[in-house]
Amino acid sequence: MQIIQPHYHAIARTAQDYERMAMSGVVAVAEPAFWAGFDRRYPETFIDYFRQISEFEPTRAAQYGIRHFCWVAVNPKEAENVELTNEVLKHFPEFFAKPTCLGVGETGLHKATKNECDSLQAHVELAMKHNQLVLIHTPHLADKAHGTKKVLEVLAGLNVDPQRIWIDHVEEQTIGPCLDAGYWVGFTLYPITKCSPRRAVDMIEKYGSERLLVNSSADWGPSDPFTLQQCIMEFRSRGHTVQEAIEVFHNNPCRFLGQNPKFDIQPIRIEVDAPVSV
């Protein structure tokens, strides 16, 4: 089946992952800027990181016939370093000009501190000023409810187009308010501890498939790109059609990401051709 993986940290994943994704129908991935496992100290590191995901990583993906797009951001965990954040933000417009950069992400909150909220606001404002898409990370586990509420508060105070903002890592507790406020939402699927493929399908069945993206976990921690394909299997096993699956796992990413004209993959429909005469 045709699949788009809209949130994928390729630099932390193997060539084999690319190969297996290609073989299972993945046609495109989009790579948000992420935390590296430690707090980086130098703006220069970020610039080189953005170069890596906007210049080098597309060549790696291309070897498997996969399109690669990216996003730029200072990670919420690093937003405590205000000077670093402001310095890096100055360079965003250079990357907005790259042919595969879709916008700002993943910005968002981790512990929802004052500095994090300021950084989130600065990220979103810069994106809106440059007509970019935004991908917002919400905290995990016990911090999720409070952090998501805070994200919504920060956004409510800004002049944004909600349709161009995707709030990621929603769960049963947080999906409602995000959809109600007009944003796109995303599920991130984990092999264990966080949102599972089954629970994601439950939420799709409950809330419908509009303004909704699904991505696997895929980073340097416990994660598995194939939780996305597991989710498609689960979705289909509950009696949903191939076309319904394509709407969620291929066409929805086209609809959201395609708001940036650089993302030129179009929604598709499976039609029965002229019947074979017997």
Place this chain on the structure above:
Amino acid sequence: MQIIQPHYHAIARTAQDYERMAMSGVVAVAEPAFWAGFDRRYPETFIDYFRQISEFEPTRAAQYGIRHFCWVAVNPKEAENVELTNEVLKHFPEFFAKPTCLGVGETGLHKATKNECDSLQAHVELAMKHNQLVLIHTPHLADKAHGTKKVLEVLAGLNVDPQRIWIDHVEEQTIGPCLDAGYWVGFTLYPITKCSPRRAVDMIEKYGSERLLVNSSADWGPSDPFTLQQCIMEFRSRGHTVQEAIEVFHNNPCRFLGQNPKFDIQPIRIEVDAPVSV
């Protein structure tokens, strides 16, 4: 680490499994005769199956430096066909003469019917008569408690050496009586639904590591040879030493299987050599 996988259905597994097992330290596997997913009709099929696991499969394993041993049996599920069972049993002595055949297995019970019990008895008696080892399958899920009790009753009525009998697939509910009666016990680890690596380690910690074998699930159904290595990781992560792990996952199989002199892999001990002088 040095690992022996004492219960492995190689004909249902891939060359990649062999390769990855070899790379993780597996030095030997033993393949009991299994059910094929449907009830076989012809004794001839069994003869060819026993030839496959006693003649061909060792050559496949050898390519990865893995020793391959086997066991012969009519599966409990097929014991309802009394004529078939009796016909196949006649051929066992030919296979007992093979250089890698360790005995009779997996016999045992599935639904604990009269015919199954008769077959189990005939299997065990034949093994004892020929001085062979015995591997006994116990039923899964809701049938396990009753089926295991019945296995112990059948064995109690026979003249057996308990030390040469391994009762497999024990869980918290059934391990006690099997050990108390002097038999060896085995845990079979599944990725889901049955005994997990963690629960197996719990039982090792509770009952000690004597007369105890651990094997992964590895057949044509949902199963994973690497649940065995997961179990070793879990065991080590709880503070048990490498040598303690070797006792359970390498030396215990040597102790049980080595009662048949064809199994000539010896227990090992990791010794610190002359210290490096600085």
Place this chain on the structure above:
Amino acid sequence: MLSPHQVVEKDYLEHRYMLLEIAAYLDRYDAALQRTGEVPVGTPAKLKLLDQALAVLRAPASEKGRTYDLLELFAK
């Protein structure tokens, strides 16, 4: 072997996750009832069994332990 504190910490998140999965399973059944308008004749046997298992997990452990007791329950 691990201390009691280490036991709790080591695998807490996985068991938290399992409880969420079980919650979602029960919610899924309710959602299916609501969707189909079906009025069940009592709780399905398997869900009753899970509920009894939850009761065992909440009660003080027996001498043989909760895992043993759950296996006994599921074998009925």
Place this chain on the structure above:
Amino acid sequence: MLSPHQVVEKDYLEHRYMLLEIAAYLDRYDAALQRTGEVPVGTPAKLKLLDQALAVLRAPASEKGRTYDLLELFAK
């Protein structure tokens, strides 16, 4: 979508398995206490939380559902 009956049947064994895992986790804590002879000052917070979650799973579902309620509980 699946019927209520199909929902129960499809994943029953996995959830049965998860309850056994949770039982073994609680047993493991008890075994560690017994082994170390440690006398805990009350139940650890995380185990209390799991017990509260078990209570939610046994109670009638709220309007928002059990998964929602468990997430709220775990976020406290």
